[in-house]
Amino acid sequence: QVQLVDSGGGLVQAGGSLRLSCALSGHAFSNYAMGWFRQAPGKQREFVASISASGGITSYADSVKGRFTISRDNTKNTAFLQMHSLKPDDTAVYYCAARFGYMSRTREDYNYWGQGTQVTVSA
Numbered sequence: 034q035v036q037l038v039d040s041g042g043g044l045v046q047a048g049g050s051l052r053l054s055c056a057l058s059g060h061a062f063s064n065y066a067m068g069w070f071r072q073a074p075g076k077q078r079e080f081v082a083s084i085s086a087s088g089g090i091t092s093y094a095d096s097v098k099g100r101f102t103i104s105r106d107n108t109k110n111t112a113f114l115q116m117h118s119l120k121p122d123d124t125a126v127y128y129c130a131a132r133f134g135y136m137s138r139t140r141e142d143y144n145y146w147g148q149g150t151q152v153t154v155s156a
Contacts, residue, residue, distance in 0.1 A: 042150030055129030
C-alpha cells in the first residue's frame, strides 16, 4: 500500500519562500511520477507541478512557473516543491500525489494522495 506524507507548509510573508516535502512509502518510489496540487477555500483542486519518475521531465502551471521548482530524490523516496516569491494568491492546502508510470497534469490520473499541508501567505 502506497502512503504519502507531505509536510513543510506554514505561514510566510509575501515574497518569502517555503519548501514542501513528500515522502512515499510502501512501494518503489522510482516507479512513480509525482505531482503537487493545491486547493484554496471555495475552489477546486488545481495542478501546480509534476515530475517524471526519473526526475528528468518537469511541468508547471503558468501561475507558478519561474517561482516554484519541483524535484525528487529517489534515494530518499522524497519529492520536493521549492516555492519562492510567494504571493497571497498562493495560499492553499498543498497536496502531493503519486502516479505509477508517466507524469500527468490531470488530478484524476493520480492514484495516491498525501494528507495536505497548509501554506498561508500574508500580504
